[in-house]
Amino acid sequence: MAVSARDVARMAGVSVSTVSRTLARPDQVAPETRDKVVAAARALGYRANPAARSLITGQTGTLGLVVPDLENPYFTSVTKGVQKRAQAAGYALLVADSDEHSGQEAELVRNMASRVDGTVLCSPRASDDVIAGLAQEFRLVLVNRRVGDIPAITVDNADGVRQALHHLRALGHGRVAYVGGPRDSWSHGERLAAFRSIGAELDLDLVELGNFRPYVSGGVAAADILIASGATAVLAYNDLLALGLLERLRQRGVRVPEDLSVVGVDNVPVAALTSPALTSVEVPRMESGRAAVDLLLAEVREGVHTAGATQDLSVQLVVRGSTGTPAAAGGAAVRHPAGVVTT
Amino acid sequence: MAVSARDVARMAGVSVSTVSRTLARPDQVAPETRDKVVAAARALGYRANPAARSLITGQTGTLGLVVPDLENPYFTSVTKGVQKRAQAAGYALLVADSDEHSGQEAELVRNMASRVDGTVLCSPRASDDVIAGLAQEFRLVLVNRRVGDIPAITVDNADGVRQALHHLRALGHGRVAYVGGPRDSWSHGERLAAFRSIGAELDLDLVELGNFRPYVSGGVAAADILIASGATAVLAYNDLLALGLLERLRQRGVRVPEDLSVVGVDNVPVAALTSPALTSVEVPRMESGRAAVDLLLAEVREGVHTAGATQDLSVQLVVRGSTGTPAAAGGAAVRHPAGVVTT
DNA sequence: CTGAAAGCGCTAACAC
C-alpha cells in the first residue's frame, strides 16, 4: 500500500487531521507544525488518495471527454486542447471514443459520470432529447452542438460557409456542390443550411451531393457523383472528405483546381500537405477544447449551472492551391466579375 | 447526491451487503432476492460509486496512458487502440500528453498513478533510470521502449529498416540518407543502429543527417541538407518527417521519386494521400495499443508482475509512388543490379 | 491552533 496520511502524521508527530489541514489550508496551521508536516510528507513521498478524498468531497479532480473518433485529426486537436487545459488546471482527463456511433454516446457519458466532475461532449450525434436528458443528470459542456441552453462551444459555421462561397463566387464559379457529412451531425446541418441560404443570396447554382461518412473514404465515394454533377467547385463538410475528393479526382484525371475547385472545413494539418494544398475554412480546434474546459471548470467551481454560458468562435478561410478560376473544360464561364469581399 | 446502495437496499427490503453481493456475485444470492435487488437497482438507476469501491478494493477500474504528442497521428492511433481495448474490458482511460518533453513524463505518470490500476507509457523520452524507477513504484507497460525487463510492446524496427534498405538497394540506390528523430527516442536509436549495420551489409553508401523534431517542420528543415548530401534515397525516422521532406523537395524542384526516393516509417493514414504517395514501413499502430492494454490487464488481474512479458510486433513495407529507380539527375548510377528480395 | 470523532459509500469477513 502507498503511504497514507497516517504515516505522515506519525512521522511528523501530529494527528491525521493536521496533516489534512496543512495540505488544504496551510495558513490555518502553525508555521512550525506546517514545516514538520511538509517535511514528513515530502520525505515519504505522500500523495493523498483521490478516492478517499472524492468520497468525502464529492469531487473527483477528473474531467471527461467523449468524441466521435479519436483518429479524426479534428477531434485529435480538440482532445489535445482539452487535455492541456485540464492538466493546467490540475485535472486528470478521461477520454472515450464513440466510433461515430450515436447510440454509444449516452452510455459513455453515463459510464464516466461517476468518475468525473463534468464531461465535454464533442460533436455528439445523439438526438436533442437524449442530450438534454444527459445534461439534466450530469454536468455537461457541448462542443459543436446546441441543445437548449446547455453550455456549449460552437464555431461560426455559417460564416465559414459564407467565406467559402463568396470566395468561390469571386473566382467566378457558378455551379457549386456541397458534399455533406453525417446526417446526425449538427455542424453538417448548420453548414448545409448556410450553403443553401448564402448560395441563394449569391445567386449560385447549388447542388447537394448527399451525406457521406466523414472519412477520406467518404470523399472518394462522393467524387464520381461530384464529377457527374457538372459543378465547377465543391465545398466539403470537412477536410477528410475534401481529401478523399482530391484523391479520387486525381485518379479520374480531373485537374484541381483547373477543372474543379475544392474547399474543405477544419484546416487540419494535413490539408497543407497535399498537392495542390487544400483550401479550407480554419476552425479553432484546440481552442474549442480549451474553451470547453473553461466553461466546465467555471461550473464545477461555482457549483452553479451557468445556464446558457456559451461561446461561438470565429473561423477563417485559408486559401491554398486547390481553388482557382474555373477553366474552359467542364467549367462554367465567369458570369460575374470577381468583386466580392471575403472579409 | 446520487442514489446509493442504501437506497437500493431500502427499496428492495434487504441489507446493503446483499445489494453489493448481488452485483458482485449474483450466484451467491437467492434468485428471488436477486430479482428484487436488480429491479430496485434498475428502477433507481443505481451505479456503484467507484471512489468508495476503490477505497476498499484498491482497484480503480481505470487505466492510464501517457504519450509524447496526441496530435501526432501515430500516437493518435495508439491512443485509439488503447482506448478501445480498455473500454472493451470495462476500464476507463486517463490520457496525458507530455508535449515531447521528456522531463514531464515521470510527473504525469506519478500524477495519474493513484487514479489508475496501471499505466501505458508510450514512446517515453525519459532516461532508463527514470523509467526503471517509475516501474518499481507503479504498474507500467512500455510501448516502443525496452528498459530492463519491464513489460513492453515494441515493433521490429530493425526489420523495418531492413525491408526499406533492401527495397532501395533493389531499386539501384547506392547512396542513402537517414533523417533522424529525437535523440532521446529509443525507436530512433534502434532505427539508426539498423540503418548502419544493414546499410553496411548491403554495401550502401550511408549518410546520417542528424536529429530532427518528429514533425513535418523537422522534415522541411532536413530537406536542404538532404539535397546537399548527394543521396539518391532517404529513409526518415517517421512519416511526419518524410512528409516534411516531400513538401520542401517539391518547393526546391527536386522530383520525387525521379530524383530522390523517400521512405517513411509508421504508414500513417495521410501517407497515402500525398502525391506521390509516400512509401512507408507500416507498423501496427492500434495493435500496439491493444497489446499494451492486454499486458497491463494480465498483470492487474493476476496481481503479479509478469516480468519480461513483452511482445515484438512485426512490420511491413508499403510501397507507393515515392520510391523509384534513381535517375540520371543528381543520381548515382545503378551500381548493383536489382536482385534483392524484399520479403 | 490542534486532536478526537464521525462518516463519505462501499466491500469483505464473520456470524447467524
Add this chain to the structure above:
DNA sequence: GTGTTAGCGCTTTCAG
C-alpha cells in the same frame, strides 16, 4: 443465503 460489523483514507465539524 443474508445481515451485522468493521473499516478503506480522507475531510470536516466540534471541542478543547
